[in-house]
Amino acid sequence: MVLGIDPGTAVTGYGVVRKEGRNPLTLVECGVIRTKPRDDLAQRLAEIHDGVAELIRRHKPTVLSIEDIFYARNVRTTVVLGHARGVILLAGAQAGIEIHEYPPSEIKKAVAGTGAATKLQVQFMVMRLLRLKSAPQPTDAADGVAAALAFALAPDLPKIQPIRFSVR
Amino acid sequence: MVLGIDPGTAVTGYGVVRKEGRNPLTLVECGVIRTKPRDDLAQRLAEIHDGVAELIRRHKPTVLSIEDIFYARNVRTTVVLGHARGVILLAGAQAGIEIHEYPPSEIKKAVAGTGAATKLQVQFMVMRLLRLKSAPQPTDAADGVAAALAFALAPDLPKIQPIRFSVR
Numbered sequence: 001m002v003l004g005i006d007p008g009t010a011v012t013g014y015g016v017v018r019k020e021g022r023n024p025l026t027l028v029e030c031g032v033i034r035t036k037p038r039d040d041l042a043q044r045l046a047e048i049h050d051g052v053a054e055l056i057r058r059h060k061p062t063v064l065s066i067e068d069i070f071y072a073r074n075v076r077t078t079v080v081l082g083h084a085r086g087v088i089l090l091a092g093a094q095a096g097i098e099i100h101e102y103p104p105s106e107i108k109k110a111v112a113g114t115g116a117a118t119k120l121q122v123q124f125m126v127m128r129l130l131r132l133k134s135a136p137q138p139t140d141a142a143d144g145v146a147a148a149l150a151f152a153l154a155p156d157l158p159k160i161q162p163i164r165f166s167v168r
Numbered sequence: 169m170v171l172g173i174d175p176g177t178a179v180t181g182y183g184v185v186r187k188e189g190r191n192p193l194t195l196v197e198c199g200v201i202r203t204k205p206r207d208d209l210a211q212r213l214a215e216i217h218d219g220v221a222e223l224i225r226r227h228k229p230t231v232l233s234i235e236d237i238f239y240a241r242n243v244r245t246t247v248v249l250g251h252a253r254g255v256i257l258l259a260g261a262q263a264g265i266e267i268h269e270y271p272p273s274e275i276k277k278a279v280a281g282t283g284a285a286t287k288l289q290v291q292f293m294v295m296r297l298l299r300l301k302s303a304p305q306p307t308d309a310a311d312g313v314a315a316a317l318a319f320a321l322a323p324d325l326p327k328i329q330p331i332r333f334s335v336r
Contacts, residue, residue, distance in 0.1 A: 042261035049258055069247050079237050082250025087258050089251065090217055093210035 001028070003061040003097075004148025005052065006140055007084045010035060012048050015126075015136070015145025016059045019152045027130045028059060030141045041083065049087040056095045064092040065151035067143070068103045102150045107143075110150040122146050129153075169196070171229040171265075172316025173220065174308055175252045178203060180216050183294075183304070183313025184227045187320045195298045196227060198309045209251065217255040224263045232260040233319035235311070236271045270318045275311075278318040290314050297321075 006013040015030040033051035035044035056064075066088060071078055092099045105115030112125045123135040123142040129149060136142040174181035183198040201219035203212035224232075234256060239246055260267045273283030280293045291303040291310040297317060304310040 040267070042257040042267050045254055045258045046261040071243060071247075075239060075243060075246065078243065078247055079239075079250040082247040083254030083257065086213055086251030086254030089210040090213045090255050090258070093214040099208070099210050 001059055001061040002063045002065055002148040002151050003052075003055055003059065004144050004146065004151070005064065005066045005088055006143035006147055007048075007067060007081060007088050008140065009041070009044055009048075009080050009084045010037060011138070011140045012051070012084065012088070013138075013140030013142070013144030014052070014055060015141065015148045016055065016061065017130070017145065017148040017152050025130060025149070025152055027132060027136075027145060029055075030136045030145050032138060032140050032144075041080070045083060045087045048084055049091055052088050052091040053094070056091060056097065061097060063098045063100060063151055064088075065100045065102065065147045066092075067107060067147050068101045070104050100151050102147065107146050107150040110153050111146045119143075169227055169229040170231045170233055170316040170320050171220075171223060171227060172312050172314065172319070173232065173234045173256055174311035174315055175216075175235060175249060175256050176308065177209070177212055177216070177248050177252045178205060179306070179308045180219070180252065180256070181306075181308030181310070181312030182220070182223060183309065183316045184223065184229065185298070185313065185316040185320050193298060193317070193320055195300060195304075195313060197223075198304045198313045200306060200308050200312075209248070213251060213255045216252055217259055220256050220259040221262070224259060224265065229265060231266045231268060231319055232256075233268045233270065233315045234260075235275060235315050236269045238272050268319050270315065275314050275318040278321050279314045287311075 002017045004015045012033040016028040018026045018028050033048055035047050108117040108122060109115045112121045119139045123139055126142045126145045127135040136145055170185045172183045180201040184196040186194045186196050201216055203215050276285040277283045280289045287307045291307055294310045294313045295303040304313055
């Protein structure tokens with residue numbers, strides 16, 4: 001069971017994906033944790049932390065797969081996002097689960113074949129890969145699922161064997 | 169009782185200051201929460217969160233006074249610092265205590281009279297204001313105490329009365 005998270009202070013998207021042996025991947029749950037813009041940051045962080053901790057309690061994932069920081073043009077935005085990521089990583093550490101971080105471009109590449117995929121392409125491919133009747137809504141939820149897929153599909157991605165030189 | 173925090177991923181400084189009516193301010197405790205650079209970020213965040221939560225349980229402060237984000241030249245550094253601040257604000261929100269945030273320059277101004285005060289000046293003034301025999305060590309601990317003092321001394325700082333215009 002993999003919990004994927006797309007962090008945000010206003011909207012945090014999540015997706016829970018089950019991976020059993022050679023069986024096809026299945027979507028267990030997806031959605032968003034929404035916080036009120038009027039609440040102060042500390043209160044919003046508490047809601048994000050509680051939401052993620054609750055998902056971990058409910059689904060008992062063995063892996064938390066999370067989008068790495070996206071360096072927005074606005075430094076303030078990026079820093080506030082860092083606060084949200086902080087409490088999400090904390091929830092993972094408190095539950096003692098494995099944490100994997102992927103840059104946004106790697107997540108897009110894993111699900112849509114290119115790091116330059118649009119939000120719509122990601123939504124579409126998430127739907128295809130999990131054989132869903134419709135794409136997860138809103139896009140933040142699809143991004144959460146995509147983060148889970150980035151880990152779940154990783155072993156199937158072609159790997160470039162590193163060349164090792166031995167120096168004597 | 170005021171808990172002051174100077175956040176950092178490697179070293180988080182703290183100071184607990186007691187303020188009772190017109191009595192002089194007293195230092196109850198100060199120190200640092202140190203994390204291992206070898207541990208992964210999630211583990212370090214858990215240690216910072218637990219450390220702050222433990223201080224709150226032990227001293228039952230009514231106020232958490234914390235340094236606002238310092239925009240380091242290196243964006244990566246600032247963002248990682250955001251993660252640490254996130255789990256500290258969370259600890260405050262979980263305990264339901266009042267949170268006050270001050271920019272570094274305001275904290276320096278409150279304790280040393282100028283926003284351009286050096287680390288040494290801050291250490292010296294913290295010692296003076298709390299009638300200590302020696303300055304708190306390391307400087308991160310002094311910075312934590314200074315954050316607590318910024319709130320504790322705030323009502324004594326001269327205030328500029330805003331002029332209100334009534335428009336009919």
